[in-house]
Amino acid sequence: WASWCGPCVEEMPELQRFAAAQGADGVQVVGLALDEAEAVRAFLRQVPVDYPILLDRPGPADASVRLGNTRGLLPYTVLLDRQRRVLRQKLGPFQPGEIADWAAAGTGPD
Template sequence: MKPLVRNTLILAVAAVAGFAGYLTRHAASPSRPAPPQVARDAGAPILALELPDSNGQPQALAQWRGKVLVVNFWATWCPPCLREIPEFAAVSRRFADAPVQFVGIGIDQPDNVRRFSEENKVPYPLLIAPLQTLAVTSALGNTSQALPFTAIFDRQGELDFVKLGTLNEAELEGKIRALLASR
């Protein structure tokens, strides 16, 4: 084998191996219930948020107390977020007549969120937040303050589940059904 071909092949294999290692280290964390060291009231800072919707109207997350609340931090510039939202929208539509509320918190510009919502017919409120709002997720295990990040609260407003990374439709629906069946 010629040295140039061999070296190119070695570099290609090394690049693929390096990329695979990167993906392994940075893959979405497995879903898990709220970390045991985090109290079920640790989600209180999220429930205390009051953020503008894409039209500038303030919306308090506390207004949805009494419902299973799915809070998803996302952005239009986040590819995993964009893959996840259609599944969230589908699950939201399935639970339209149940005491379930989805809320998206866009770490983004209002125009981007408004355009995304209109183009994708997102059936739940999308609120706007500055990047520093992600700090409320640090105590819930999102120490890197990455996206997407989802927190699910039971009907009493207690944190039940958190996930850093994408949450698939079946898992999301299962978590909601379990919370609706309890209490």
């Protein structure tokens, strides 16, 4: 996500609700900000989230590209397993209520 990405900003409350509903054994949400550190800090003061936020500089070798975002567009979401293997990828924003179904489809039954 990035502070200047409108669709990213719009889906953050939905990601926050999903993260809060997961509990200790559920899917862990981690935000990856492709932005300047001060812009991220300022944004999070206005729109706080409880899940961890990592920071990377946007560019041709940023973390989203390394995770398969070959088009370099945002928002970009990746579901990883415990061994950090990519299970699912989504380019573009989630619709309300879509995240839980998307994650469940990627993790399969326990």
